[in-house]
Amino acid sequence: MKQYRSLITYTAVSLFVLVFGIVYTHFGFGVTSPYMSYAFVPTALIALFFALTHGVKAVKKPIGYSAMTLAFFAASLTLYCLIKGIFAIAGAYSNYDVMLLYTAIFFGGVSVGCYLSQYTKHLQ
Numbered sequence: 001m002k003q004y005r006s007l008i009t010y011t012a013v014s015l016f017v018l019v020f021g022i023v024y025t026h027f028g029f030g031v032t033s034p035y036m037s038y039a040f041v042p043t044a045l046i047a048l049f050f051a052l053t054h055g056v057k058a059v060k061k062p063i064g065y066s067a068m069t070l071a072f073f074a075a076s077l078t079l080y081c082l083i084k085g086i087f088a089i090a091g092a093y094s095n096y097d098v099m100l101l102y103t104a105i106f107f108g109g110v111s112v113g114c115y116l117s118q119y120t121k122h123l124q
Contacts, residue, residue: 006061007054010047010074014040017078028089036085042077046070066114073111076104 018040025032053059062070080100087094 004054006067007047007050010043010050013074013078014043014047017043017082020082031089033085033088035081035088039078039081039085042081043074046074060115060118062111062115063118064114066111066118069107069111069114073104073107076100076107080104 021032021036021039024036050061053061061067077100080097080103083094083100084097087097
């Protein structure tokens, strides 16, 4: 069960955000934005990565800092989509969505770096 933990977690978060978007659209009388409609995609893609690479021994799963920064990346990108969608529906502007986008880009880069470092052998 431990090997499925990341897959289950990212799938559950993706489904929650999808249901949140559907409920928001329903009670918002159909007013929505593409950011709100597709906010579930970042976590769904990460869940798809875990699902596709589950049986492949050559592909290492993110562990330690790599897994942590991947979670930060997914959270900040999903929150960016939700906040951007809410501001787009309201017709407002704020710097919060831009800061979340920069945060997502930062953690995405750090996550890729940490993940690739798992493949290197440290000489000591």
